[in-house]
Amino acid sequence: MKIGAIMTLHNKKEFPDWDVFYQQNKVETMPWYEKNLDLDMVDEIQFLEKGEFLDLGTGPGTQAIELAKKGFKVTGSDISPSAIENAKLLSSNVNFVIDNILNSKFETESFDYILDRGCFHVLSVDDRITYLSQIKRILKKEGIIFLKCMSKNEKNLSDYQGPHRFHKEELMNYFEMDFDIKKSKDSVYYGTLKPLPKALFFVMKKLVKL
Numbered sequence: 080m081k082i083g084a085i086m087t088l089h090n091k092k093e094f095p096d097w098d099v100f101y102q103q104n105k106v107e108t109m110p111w112y113e114k115n116l117d118l119d120m121v122d123e124i125q126f127l128e129k130g131e132f133l134d135l136g137t138g139p140g141t142q143a144i145e146l147a148k149k150g151f152k153v154t155g156s157d158i159s160p161s162a163i164e165n166a167k168l169l170s171s172n173v174n175f176v177i178d179n180i181l182n183s184k185f186e187t188e189s190f191d192y193i194l195d196r197g198c199f200h201v202l203s204v205d206d207r208i209t210y211l212s213q214i215k216r217i218l219k220k221e222g223i224i225f226l227k228c229m230s231k232n233e234k235n236l237s238d239y240q241g242p243h244r245f246h247k248e249e250l251m252n253y254f255e256m257d258f259d260i261k262k263s264k265d266s267v268y269y270g271t272l273k274p275l276p277k278a279l280f281f282v283m284k285k286l287v288k289l
């Protein structure tokens with residue numbers, strides 16, 4: 080898939096119907112498809128105790144599958160039933176489930192870790208607040224979220240095209256009330272686009288509030 084196609088899909092921030100998109104396209108052609116574990120996560124998991132991971136907005140499921148290979152107990156969730164159906168065919172070591180994070184069925188304090196590689200940045204401004212309340216709810220005490228979003232430094236997409244491109248400060252504003260921001264770095268979005276789009280990678284620990 081060419082970047083022009085994504086631009087049309089994401090025109091005026093109207094994202095595709097995710098399920099139709101997964102029905103009509105092979106995951107290997109999608110801009111975010113990355114077979115290997117995202118290199119930023121390879122660095123992070125070396126220091127992590129094993130625990131329960133949610134790969135939120137798992138899409139092709141590759142990141143969830145790679146995390147399971149590393150010994151984590153992994154759930155991969157997506158709003159698209161077709162994405163989940165496809166992912167289930169790839170591995171029985173991940174619990175792949177349909178779930179809309181904005182109205183999530185997950186129980187409170189279910190996960191030690193959440194990986195979000197591309198879901199937050201496709202949500203509308205209003206939905207970001209709902210998302211925040213849900214991830215705070217489903218993360219365990221002192222749980223960690225690993226977040227990758229498109230960066231404002233990515234100049235191949237305009238303000239009207241593709242996922243929202245965040246400034247570091249903008250992302251911090253959303254999370255700093257409830258999370259200890261352990262890492263906020265410039266990175267890239269590993270996938271099928273060349274050059275790799277510029278991204279931000281955040282590691283944040285849920286604050287325990289008394």
Ligand SMILES: C[S@@+](CC[C@H](N)C(=O)[O-])C[C@H]1O[C@@H](n2cnc3c(N)ncnc32)[C@H](O)[C@@H]1O
Nearest residue numbers: 097111136137138157158159179180196197198
């Ligand atoms: C840019 S793709 C990233 C896919 C995957 N994380 C990866 O890195 O390959 C964003 C994914 O978020 C999913 N998504 C969008 N809105 C969602 C929501 N409200 N709840 C759960 N998943 C959602 C889409 O279906 C899509 O698979």
